[in-house]
Amino acid sequence: MQHVSEPEINAQVAQNLGLTEDEFDLIVKTMGRTPNFTELSIFSVMWSEHCSYKNSIHWLKTLPRDGRRLLVGAGEENAGLVDIGDGLACAFKIESHNHPSAIEPYQGAATGVGGIHRDIFTMGARPIAALNSLRFGNLDSAHTQHLIKGVVKGIGDYGNSFGVPTVGGEVYFNDCYNQNILVNAMSVGIVRVGQTISAIAEGEGNPIFIVGSATGKDGIHGATFASADLTEDSAEDLPAVQVGDPFQEKLLLEATLEVIKTGAVVGMQDMGAAGITCSTSEMSAKGKCGMHIDLSKVPTRQANMKAWEILLSESQERMLICVHKGQEQAVLDVFEKWDLECAQIGEVTNTGRLEFYYEGVLVADVPAEPLVLGGGAPVYQPEYTKPKYLDQVNKFNPKSINQPKDLKKVARTVFSSPNIVSKRWIFEQYDSMVRTNNMGTNAPSDASLVRVKGTNKALALTVDCNSSYVHADPYMGTVIAVAEAARNIVCSGGTPVAITNCLNFGSPKNPEVYWQFVNAIKGMGDACRKFDTPVTGGNVSFYNQSVFKDRTEPIFPTPTIGMLGILEDVKYQMTLNFKKDGHLIYMIGTPQNDINCSEYLRTYHKVQLSPAPTIDLDEEFHIQLNLSKLIRRRLIESAHDVSEGGLFATLVESALAGNIGFEFETDDNFRKDVYLFSESQSRVVITTTPEKEDDLVNYLNTHNIPFTRIGEVTGKRILVDGEDYGPLNEWKAIYDNTLGQKMENAI
Numbered sequence: 001m002q003h004v005s006e007p008e009i010n011a012q013v014a015q016n017l018g019l020t021e022d023e024f025d026l027i028v029k030t031m032g033r034t035p036n037f038t039e040l041s042i043f044s045v046m047w048s049e050h051c052s053y054k055n056s057i058h059w060l061k062t063l064p065r066d067g068r069r070l071l072v073g074a075g076e077e078n079a080g081l082v083d084i085g086d087g088l089a090c091a092f093k094i095e096s097h098n099h100p101s102a103i104e105p106y107q108g109a110a111t112g113v114g115g116i117h118r119d120i121f122t123m124g125a126r127p128i129a130a131l132n133s134l135r136f137g138n139l140d141s142a143h144t145q146h147l148i149k150g151v152v153k154g155i156g157d158y159g160n161s162f163g164v165p166t167v168g169g170e171v172y173f174n175d176c177y178n179q180n181i182l183v184n185a186m187s188v189g190i191v192r193v194g195q196t197i198s199a200i201a202e203g204e205g206n207p208i209f210i211v212g213s214a215t216g217k218d219g220i221h222g223a224t225f226a227s228a229d230l231t232e233d234s235a236e237d238l239p240a241v242q243v244g245d246p247f248q249e250k251l252l253l254e255a256t257l258e259v260i261k262t263g264a265v266v267g268m269q270d271m272g273a274a275g276i277t278c279s280t281s282e283m284s285a286k287g288k289c290g291m292h293i294d295l296s297k298v299p300t301r302q303a304n305m306k307a308w309e310i311l312l313s314e315s316q317e318r319m320l321i322c323v324h325k326g327q328e329q330a331v332l333d334v335f336e337k338w339d340l341e342c343a344q345i346g347e348v349t350n351t352g353r354l355e356f357y358y359e360g361v362l363v364a365d366v367p368a369e370p371l372v373l374g375g376g377a378p379v380y381q382p383e384y385t386k387p388k389y390l391d392q393v394n395k396f397n398p399k400s401i402n403q404p405k406d407l408k409k410v411a412r413t414v415f416s417s418p419n420i421v422s423k424r425w426i427f428e429q430y431d432s433m434v435r436t437n438n439m440g441t442n443a444p445s446d447a448s449l450v451r452v453k454g455t456n457k458a459l460a461l462t463v464d465c466n467s468s469y470v471h472a473d474p475y476m477g478t479v480i481a482v483a484e485a486a487r488n489i490v491c492s493g494g495t496p497v498a499i500t501n502c503l504n505f506g507s508p509k510n511p512e513v514y515w516q517f518v519n520a521i522k523g524m525g526d527a528c529r530k531f532d533t534p535v536t537g538g539n540v541s542f543y544n545q546s547v548f549k550d551r552t553e554p555i556f557p558t559p560t561i562g563m564l565g566i567l568e569d570v571k572y573q574m575t576l577n578f579k580k581d582g583h584l585i586y587m588i589g590t591p592q593n594d595i596n597c598s599e600y601l602r603t604y605h606k607v608q609l610s611p612a613p614t615i616d617l618d619e620e621f622h623i624q625l626n627l628s629k630l631i632r633r634r635l636i637e638s639a640h641d642v643s644e645g646g647l648f649a650t651l652v653e654s655a656l657a658g659n660i661g662f663e664f665e666t667d668d669n670f671r672k673d674v675y676l677f678s679e680s681q682s683r684v685v686i687t688t689t690p691e692k693e694d695d696l697v698n699y700l701n702t703h704n705i706p707f708t709r710i711g712e713v714t715g716k717r718i719l720v721d722g723e724d725y726g727p728l729n730e731w732k733a734i735y736d737n738t739l740g741q742k743m744e745n746a747i
Contacts, residue, residue, distance in 0.1 A: 009034050017044035023378060030370050038308040038356070038364040042371065045274040045312055046281060049542050052377035055508035056540040059521045067534035069497055071193070075373065078119040078199055078270060080536020081191075082498050084566055086455045089193050091125035094133070094186035094463065094502045094562040096541040101183040105150025109183050110158040111244040111316050116187040117164060118270040121253050122319060124197045124260050125189030129438075129450045130159050132169040132185050133463040133502070133560045134426075137178030139418045139742055144173075147181055148426075148743065155185070156429040161246035162253075166430035167438050168448030170463055173418045176471075176556045179546035184502040184539075186463060186562045190452060197260050200267035201280075201322040201348050202287035208346040209328075210276070211335050212252045212318040214301035218243045220312045248317045248340075255338035256319065262334065264327035271318040277311050277371075279320040280354055284368035285375055287322075290353040293346035295363070307358035322348060382508050384515035389609065393472050396610040398595055403673045408725050410604050411648055414677055416734055417603045418742075420645045425740035443575040444657055445492035446641055449567060458573070460494030460565035466644065467556035472597050473612035474516040474557055478523035480612065480681055481561045483620045484643060486531045489565030490624040491639040491684060493574040493631050496531050500562040501538035506545040506554025513545075516557040524559060530617050531624075533563065574631050576640035577657035578713045583637055584693055585662060585711040587647065588700065589623055589683030593674055599645050600677035615681035623682055626703050635696045636686045646677035650685050651711075652718065652731055661728050663719040664711035676720070687713060 007013055014024035017040060027043050028034055035043065049055060065073045071089055072081035079093035097112025113130065120127045132155060137144040159166050164187070201208065259265060267287070269279040276298070280291050295310045305313075323331050328344065335342035349355070354371075356364040370376025404410050414420070432438050438450055447462040464485040470477030486496040501524065506513035528535060545554040567573060578585075592614045601607040630636050638658075642650045655662050666675045688696045700707045718725040 007037055009037060009040055014040060014044070017041060018048055019044050023047060026378060030367065030376055036364070038311065039366050041308045041312055042277050042364060042366055045277055046371040047377045050273055051278060053373055053540055054378050055380045055382055055542065056503070056517070057373065057379055058381050059518055060540070062521060063525050063535040064528050065534050067498060067532065070534055070536065074535055074537040078122050080498060080500060081123070081196065082536065082564060083193065084452065084457065084459070086457065087193050088452065089191050089196070090188060090459060090564060091120050091123050091191060092186065092188040092500055092562065092564050093119050093537055094184055094500045094560065095539040096502050096504060097183045097185065098181065098504065098541055098544055101151055102147070102179065102181050105147045106154040107243050109151040109154030112183055112185045113155055113158045114244045114246065114249050114316055115272050116185045117162065117249065118272070120187045120189035121256055122199065122268050122270040123191065124195055124257065125191035126257060127164045127187050127189040129188040129448070129459070129461060130164050130166045130186065131448065131461055131463050131562065132166065132183070133465065134169065134171045135177045135182035135467070135558060136171070136173050137181065138175050139173050141178065144178065145743060151181070151183055152426050152429050158244055158246045160431040162250050165432045165438055166427070167432055167450055168461055168463065171423045171426060172467065174468065174556060176553065180544045180555050182504050182544065182555070182558060184463070184504070184560050186500070188450070188459060188461060188564070197265055198267050199269040199283055200286045201283035201291065202289055203266060203325070204289070204348055204350045206266055206325050206348040207323050207328055207344045208291055208293065208348065209321045209323060209331060209342055210298055210318060210345050211321055211342045212340055213245065213248050213315055214299040214341055215310055215313045215318065216301045216315045217305065217309055217313060218315055220309055220314065244316045251338045251340055252317050252319065255335050255340055259331055259334040262327070262330040264323050264330040266322040266324055268319055268321045271320060273314060275311065275313045275315065276320070281368045281371040283320065283322060284354060285372040288352065290349040290351035290355070290368060291346050292349050292355050293357065295356055295358040297343055297345045299341045299343055307356065307363040311356060382514045383511050384518055385511040386515055387512035393609045393611055396607070401595065401601070401605055401607070403671055404604070407673060407676065410600070410673065411676065411725060412734065413604050414600050414645055415649055415652060415731065416738055417599045417645070418739055419599060420649055421738040422735045423739060424736055425743050443577055445573065445575050446488035446639070447492040447494060447565065449492055449573060451570065456569045458567040458570050460489040460492050460567050462488045463560055463562050464488065465558055465560040467558040469597050469612045470520060470559060471556040472610065474519035475523040476612040476615065478520040478559050479527045479617060480615050481559060482524060482527035482531065482533070483615060483617065483681060484641065485561045485563035486533065487620070487624055487641045487684065489563060490627050491574060491576070491641050492567065493572040494565035494567040495628065496533050496563055496565045498536050498564050499528060499533050500536050502560040502562070503538065503540045504544050504555065504558040504560065505542055508542050510554065513554050520557055520559045527617065530621055572631055574639050576638055576654050578654045578660050578662065578687060579637045579658060581660065581714050583687040583689055583713040584709060585664070585713060586686050586688065586696070586707055587683055587710050588627070588686060588705055588707045590619070590706045591667065591670060591675060591683065592678060592680035593670055594678050594680040595674050598677055598679045600673065613679045613681055620682040623684065623705060626705050627684060630686070630696070630699065635692050635699060636688050638687045640685050642683040642685060644679065646679050647685070648676040654685060655718065655728060656732050656735055659728070660713055661715040661717045662711050662713050666721055667708065
């Protein structure tokens with residue numbers, strides 16, 4: 001093997017590439033010799049946290065992975081696959097693109113959207129919906145406003161041009177995300193059962209093709225970049241951010257789905273993190289084979305690219321395809337039709353090794369199996385310890401909070417929180433109507449509902465996580481994230497089926513951060529087992545923290561839950577909007593004397609640390625199960641879960657959605673501010689007609705469901721205990737315009 005102008009390889013060079021001295025020694029042992037620079041670069045990206053999950057895989061394996069509808073589980077393919085009936089399956093997944101978006105928000109967010117869609121259509125599924133979960137810092141900061149504008153435009157431009165509707169999502173603001181924002185993108189696709197394609201290479205002599213865009217220098221060492229801290233100098237790593245082209249991706253989508261139908265494809269893999277390196281190693285390891293690759297044949301868009309640059313490039317809109325020998329022309333014809341690059345760059349071998357050549361020279365010769373997840377990458381179980389800040393959290397005494405005299409002022413303050421008001425300024429930049437499947441454009445539901453064409457079904461989709469709850473109690477906060485996702489789906493008429501997750505945390509080397517991670521996983525596992533929603537896969541994103549000269553600040557732990565549900569018949573869709581004058585308002589679930597971790601505490605009383613809200617998983621499951629039955633028996637007219645902002649915010653949101661007011665009475669057994677703004681869980685606001693009230697009450701009593709009649713839908717004003725809180729249009733102005741005004745006024 002020739003070594004041309006390469007540095008002398010030692011532990012220091014490995015460290016510069018993000019590897020430890022022990023990992024370097026293990027690589028030498030695995031190779032049986034000292035690797036050259038190209039080989040070491042291959043190991044550095046494949047053994048990065050982003051690709052190897054070396055600090056998380058032990059705990060991820062404890063999550064529930066089995067379910068009656070599950071066709072493809074966690075780690076088996078590019079995305080999870082769930083049977084939705086009628087001979088159809090749903091592929092879905094969520095992933096992060098945090099660090100690139102923090103450095104270059106437009107391209108970082110855009111390529112995050114492109115990458116997650118490729119994971120779906122690489123399996124043979126056509127993407128039909130996108131969602132996102134976004135976290136930004138202080139909304140009054142010019143830097144935050146800059147990031148918001150870039151991220152939102154990047155998501156909108158890519159998704160709109162690609163032709164897949166953005167149907168839902170969530171946006172939160174907290175100072176902990178001032179520098180390290182979170183951009184989590186979810187894609188959902190449909191495919192016929194039995195018509196998926198695997199990310200595998202097999203069959204000695206079968207040709208390997210690279211298809212799609214030409215390869216450039218963008219994104220080199222992007223996986224390593226994603227596995228390191230953000231610092232004040234991270235902008236210097238800008239070349240690590242990829243550049244996307246949604247129109248090219250649209251062509252690639254259509255060509256990919258067409259080439260699968262030819263029967264010529266053995267297996268196919270998206271080129272995401274680590275590019276050719278990752279796709280060749282993962283496909284080979286899965287098929288227990290090797291590959292002979294000629295990097296000179298890779299179409300490039302920049303001159304004089306080095307072999308390691310071609311290998312590690314994360315240029316977007318590219319795929320690797322293993323083809324049945326003798327059927328090459330069928331593949332070439334499809335990609336020529338769609339005017340896309342399609343070049344044979346190698347073939348399958350039986351050696352179990354990846355042999356990379358460049359201009360006739362063997363530049364790297366590495367074993368495939370040790371590179372991949374579950375192969376030879378090291379697995380760590382870092383030490384963890386309970387964070388010291390939790391002592392302060394648990395010292396919170398609700399009796400220290402005096403009840404304000406002017407609750408109308410409090411209500412306006414809480415309802416004006418950027419975490420509660422409408423994100424209209426954001427979602428109006430997304431196309432939610434393309435493909436005409438979205439059911440939520442006229443009457444909103446707690447989850448996004450997307451029709452499955454050719455059936456009476458709809459998919460119910462949601463992303464959920466209140467990171468303030470998780471920060472206060474990682475176990476309970478993550479239980480709440482799963483429970484709220486399920487509750488949103490049930491409130492919409494659907495049945496929860498499975499989840500994908502995006503686990504955003506600080507450094508696993510910080511024992512307090514790792515304690516958060518471990519306890520979040522435990523909470524997720526317990527909640528998913530309760531709701532029978534297995535984990536189909538997702539993404540772990542560590543090192544989400546800001547490193548300053550004098551301190552390191554991890555983000556709040558943010559285990560975002562992307563949940564899939566099924567609405568078996570669209571006639572059972574339930575919406576959240578109040579419908580008619582005279583309808584009766586009920587709350588099901590048990591209210592608590594609990595203002596913990598509420599927007600009320602944070603926005604009005606400026607209390608940032610308090611325990612997580614109350615939740616009982618058994619009660620939550622019982623309420624959700626029976627709420628589904630109430631919907632199918634048509635005993636209720638609307639359903640909306642109680643979450644951020646408490647009962648008051650829930651009522652106002654339903655009123656605004658229906659353009660009709662309400663009269664509401666609090667409970668003398670509770671402090672009025674607590675009753676209005678508590679975020680205690682397992683509660684849903686429902687409405688019914690006077691004619692159905694007796695049947696509703698009988699059902700609730702018979703099935704031992706706690707409930708309270710709290711008011712009536714009426715007029716165009718909001719009345720609380722007989723006190724006029726103002727006309728509905730004033731609350732609408734707050735809800736619709738607060739975020740937009742801040743953004744439009746931004747420089």
